[in-house]
Amino acid sequence: MTRLSTLLFAVAIPVAFAAPAIAQEGKTLGTVVNGNTTTIFMAADTSDLDMQKLQVWSDFASQHPDIARALAYKPSLIDNEGYAKNHPELGDFFSAHPDIREAMTENPGNFVAIPPRPGE
Known part of the structure; x- marks a missing residue:
């Protein structure tokens, strides 16, 4: 019975701490519990992103x-x-879209993300 109580307690605590975060705007993408630490991954708020620039870069x-x-x-x-010179298509892209280059320089994480490795 003690093991069951411990298991229920271990599950209830992270859920209790996650509830306020889940109530916030945005979709919860996942939760990781490691000891006493619970990490909640939420979808980014895109209201401050220029979606047109992001779409041009994505293309x-x-x-x-x-x-x-x-x-x-x-x-x-x-x-x-030097990298742009070795990759003329990137140089051409940045020449045609200097505003995107500037935005990428200021906040590269808004445009580029490290893709997950297989199995992650």
Whole structure:
């Protein structure tokens, strides 16, 4: 009976702490419990994102996945002229969309994200 009580307590505590976060606006993507720490992953609030810029970048990234992946792992490449020179399609894109380059430099996480590894 003690094990059952402990198990119920272990489940109830994270749920109790997660309830206020779940009540907030946004979709809960997942929850991870590690000891006394509960991490709740929520969908980002897109109200402050320029969705048109994001769509233009997304179109480019889907056509050039290797470039998008490289920028995700190393956002400093966004302002690297040598990288842009070695990848003329990126240089052309940034020439045509300097506002997107500026937005990516300020907040690269809004545009590029490290894709999960297999099994993650």
